[in-house]
Amino acid sequence: MALKHLTILALMLTVGCTQDEEDEGPKGLDPAGDEDGDGLQNADEESLGTDPNNPDSDEDGFDDAQEVLEGTNPNYEYSHSYTGEYNIGWCDTPPEPTGPTLEGEYVDEAGNSLATWALQNGDVPDNFTMLDQHGEMVDLYSFCGTQIMVVVSAGWCGPCRAEAETLQALAEENPDIQILQMLFQNNSGETPDLDFIQGWADDYGFVNVAALSTNEEPATTAEEYFALQSSIWDIDGYIPTVYHLDTNMTIISADEGQTEPPSL
Ligand SMILES: [Ca+2]
Ligand SMILES: [Ca+2]
Ligand SMILES: [Ca+2]
Numbered sequence: 001m002a003l004k005h006l007t008i009l010a011l012m013l014t015v016g017c018t019q020d021e022e023d024e025g026p027k028g029l030d031p032a033g034d035e036d037g038d039g040l041q042n043a044d045e046e047s048l049g050t051d052p053n054n055p056d057s058d059e060d061g062f063d064d065a066q067e068v069l070e071g072t073n074p075n076y077e078y079s080h081s082y083t084g085e086y087n088i089g090w091c092d093t094p095p096e097p098t099g100p101t102l103e104g105e106y107v108d109e110a111g112n113s114l115a116t117w118a119l120q121n122g123d124v125p126d127n128f129t130m131l132d133q134h135g136e137m138v139d140l141y142s143f144c145g146t147q148i149m150v151v152v153s154a155g156w157c158g159p160c161r162a163e164a165e166t167l168q169a170l171a172e173e174n175p176d177i178q179i180l181q182m183l184f185q186n187n188s189g190e191t192p193d194l195d196f197i198q199g200w201a202d203d204y205g206f207v208n209v210a211a212l213s214t215n216e217e218p219a220t221t222a223e224e225y226f227a228l229q230s231s232i233w234d235i236d237g238y239i240p241t242v243y244h245l246d247t248n249m250t251i252i253s254a255d256e257g258q259t260e261p262p263s264l
Contacts, residue, residue, distance in 0.1 A: 039065030050074050078127070078141035083134040085208045087178040089145025095249040097126040100232050108222055116226045118235045119243065120254045128229055130182065130212035133201035135194055138210055140180070144249050147177045149261050152233045152241040155187040155196065160240040163259065164204040170260070171209050177261045181206070184214040184230035191216060 029035055029052055031043035038055035045052040050064045057064050057074050062081065064074040073079035073090050081088065100117035107113045119125055127141040140148075151167065153160030164181060171179050186196045192213040201211040219225035234241045235255045244253040246264055253262060 038063045040068065048074060078139045078144065080142070082132070082136055082138060082142070084132055084136070084138070084210055086138075086210060087143065087146045087176065087208070089143045089178075089247070091141075091144035094127070094141050095124050095144055098122075098124045099126055103235060106222055106226065112222075114222055114226060117232065118254075119233055119251055120235065121251055123251045123254075124249050125232075125245075125251070128214075130229075131194060131197065131215045133194075133198045133206065133211045138180075138212060141249070143178045143180075145247055147247055147261060147264060148243075148245040148249075149177060149179045150182055150233060150243040150245070151179065152182045152184065152230060152243075153239055154183060154185040154189075154230075155192065155200070156185065156189060157239050163240045164200070166259070167209045168205045168207060171207070174261050179209045181209060181211050182214060182229065182233060183211060184216070184228065191218060 029042040031041065031046075033042050034040065035042055035052045036055045040048070040050065040052075042052045045064065048064070048068070050057040055063045058077040058079075060077045060080045062070075062072070062074075067074035067080060070081045071090075072081060072088055073092070076091060076093070078094060079088055079090060101120040101123055103116045103118040103120070105113050106116050125140065127139055129137050129139050132138045149170075151160075151163065153164065167179050167181060171177070181200075183192045183197060183200060186192045192200075192215075194213075197211040197213050200206075201209075214229045216228055216230075219228055225231060233243060241255045242253070242257070242259055243251055243255065244258065244262055246252050252264075
């Protein structure tokens with residue numbers, strides 16, 4: 001899709017160029033040249049809005065031409081391919097996060113109170129960056145433009161394991177949806193390491209479901225506890241917790257026990 005679009009635009013620019021060469025060359029560059037050697041001609045870079053003098057315009061580690069070939073957005077730093085065969089979305093700009101909503105109040109034994117926050121319907125979460133089963137750091141915002149299902153689980157949780165059994169089949173039934181399994185503890189209540197999430201992904205046959213470790217230090221205070229991703233992505237403290245997000249990264253089902261992705 002993106003390639004076809006590019007070819008048509010390049011053709012239009014080439015035609016325009018013969019009529020008025022000075023106006024059409026980006027920043028006075030030869031339209032047919034490739035100043036930065038990224039495989040995209042200057043005229044194509046202009047039509048794509050990428051930088052003809054920078055092979056990686058959004059500095060996400062993937063060259064502009066590679067991003068065009070792979071159908072990711074060369075101007076959006078979170079959009080790029082992963083080793084995991086995930087459904088990367090296409091957004092022109094990152095979402096505008098609302099963050100979580102005020103959920104309640106925690107009062108400790110000494111009587112100190114602390115406001116608690118959790119993601120609820122209508123919220124747009126902040127980005128997170130978590131370790132996947134391939135050893136890569138995965139950004140939530142890479143899936144902007146795609147419907148997303150987030151399942152929060154832990155190794156010691158039997159019902160979470162029962163649900164994990166179903167996730168790859170669910171992904172195959174819903175090929176346009178990306179499922180993210182967020183693991184915040186291993187079987188012993190520790191932060192999951194790469195070995196653990198690789199084992200989890202193998203045990204449950206994940207092909208394009210991402211097994212993600214929250215990769216956060218264990219909380220030592222109530223304040224730290226309620227700031228953990230596993231607290232923000234959980235309303236009631238019971239797991240597994242399932243969230244569904246629409247293609248605009250807005251939460252449409254928050255911990256409502258809905259295990260199938262809803263139709264948009
Ligand atoms: Ca170029
Ligand atoms: Ca470039
Ligand atoms: Ca990109």
